[in-house]
Amino acid sequence: MYIGVDYYPEQWPRERWETDLQMMKELGINVIRIAEFGWSLMEPEEGTFDFTLYDEAIKRMHSYGFDVVLGTPTATPPAWLIEKYPEVLPVDDHGHVISFGARRHYTVNSEVYQLLSKRIVTEMAKRYGQHPAVIGWQVDNEYGHEKSDRSYGDIDQTAFQSWLKEKYDSLDALNERWGTVFWSQTYTRWSQIPVPRKVYQEHNPSLLLDFDRFCAEMYNRYNRMQVEVLRTFIPERQFITHNFVYTGLAQDQKEMAKDLDFISFDNYPVWGGLADPISPAAIARQHDLCRGTKNGKGYWVMEELSGAQGWSQIGYNPRPGHLKLWTYQAISRGAEAIVYFRWRAARYGTEQFCHGILDHDGKPRRKYDEVKEVIDSLSGFADEWIASDYKADVAFYHDPENEWAWQIQPHSDQFEYVKEYLRFYEPAHSLNTQANIIRDDEDLSRYKVVVVPIYFLTKKRFNDQLKDYVKNGGTVVFSYRTGVKDEDNVVTEETLPGDLAEMCGIEVPEYESLRADKSSHVNGQAGVLEGLSSDGEVWSDYIETTTADVLATYEDSWFQDKAAITKNNYGQGTVYYIGSGVESAMIRKLYTSIFQEAGVRSSETPEKVELVWRESSDQTYLAVLNHDVEESHKISLPEGEWSENSTGNSYSGELMIPRLGSMVLVKQK
Incomplete structure (x- = not known):
């Protein structure tokens, strides 16, 4: 099983790298994701490429035995690109251009941006496609997140009109299906059809739905372009994935996943501004969405929360036991790898208060110890647990x-x-x-x-x-x-x-x-x-x-x-x-x-106690997860003798699970 961290070597002095890598080795991780925000370093000016920093970082990681996942850096177009090609910037529904200064500041409908993206991905793939340490690629980062799923500029309008023409073939068909006779909205030329910028009242619901479909399809095409470039230069042993978020974006993750080897997911049970984590069912639903995106195929958690998160607002600080609990919940529902976000909290930039396994001072404390406990507890049985079946009624x-x-x-x-x-x-x-x-x-x-x-x-x-x-x-x-x-x-x-x-x-x-x-x-x-x-x-x-x-x-x-x-x-x-x-x-x-x-199997348990079953040919696995931060709870175990791999303890009849307790029980068939 892969357990790793998200690391940003460009944010730390090179002399710190050795300390970090040594501590990661002692922690027991085996994979590191890097580079998804590194475009300005790789291409400091148009057409000039410099991979020196990442060459050295990957070389050092490889020397410690770590595998590496590379992110293509297209979620953060650099300043020179925006200065030279301002037309790649997205436009909001009020018609305002979104400025450079954060991330995801591009529209996928810009042909210029498509070409520039293709070029940097090509150079990365040629550079690292044969590197023995690189096991896979994450394209871009969180497509559509933070309201970047929809853009309403002139470039987008032209692309939308072309997409509609391709879908409907004739204006008569579009007018009939949309019911444009209402409020005298009948179109006589494709160029009349707007993108849904703000109006006094509300746009035609049929237009709005097709605009969302269009936005989703344009991201699919953009993703497919990157995937096709990578597949040209990388060997079959290197996978391609993308880290999705499931927050109602104009994205069709299931359709996009057809071009990926497997999907990944960023799991944040709590975020800035939240006083408490979301409910166990809400977290479980997102994992079930992940598993369903490729019809039951396992997935990676490419970002697993490891500390209090937030930008200008800081969220709830996970209590001792939460990291293990959320890791076990993810694996029990289909995750095949866990990558903790992030290794160390940044000292500058927007994510200064996205806390990691290490905080700003870089010293290992409680969260480091908890991740080590998780890794040690999974030793010896995680691969068999992951390989077992999740059977749904x-x-x-x-x-x-x-x-x-x-x-x-x-x-x-x-x-x-x-x-x-x-x-x-x-x-x-x-x-x-x-x-x-x-x-x-x-x-x-x-x-x-x-x-x-x-x-x-x-x-x-x-x-x-x-x-x-x-x-x-x-x-x-x-x-x-x-x-x-x-x-x-x-x-x-x-x-x-x-x-x-x-x-x-x-x-x-x-x-x-x-x-x-x-x-x-x-x-x-x-x-x-x-x-x-x-x-x-x-x-x-x-x-x-x-x-x-x-x-x-x-x-x-x-x-x-x-x-x-x-x-x-x-x-x-x-x-x-x-x-x-x-x-x-x-x-x-x-x-x-x-x-x-x-005839559906169900089990009565105290509130906030979650059970998840997995089956192999000779064993039954039962994850017992107590999401209650205040109380221990007693549960009745299914019939038989159950053992816990990490401790060797045996259980039958009843089990007391402590607050924020998480364990995996195994029974022979």
């Missing part, structure tokens, strides 16, 4: 285009896409079910339950898959605002939930957006929900049943006869519809029944 559907559509029209000031997704993901996580996050390219028959949260923008292909899956005995759970839009971001003319109404056995003739300080009240009427009640946030679908059974209704003087949660038999399978943003406890109770009926 439940699938959660996620399509970035659906997320973009929600960003375009969030309906309520209370709506946040990730928060609402987690409303339906977290109860399954709390029951310790094994879940995958999928798109419409997977075989649904391998899953016992498919959950489709806030399925606003629908795809006919996936609708048909769902119908066949349920007819053949599958179970599907839908939530409010299902079936509203088609792939052009146009509202269906059918009664909601549109094309899915028959399989749900319901109609939604009326609904209501619940804004701040407004809520509904839902009462359970049948089955496992009988006697339960919950407030409903964000939204209320006032449901009328056709063939479905009513599980819960609204307590409302105007809509008390309307259903809030339903269950319908369709073919040999079952469809549930949750029409309001009810509380986690009610969804968890419903899931408990659904999973039991479908």
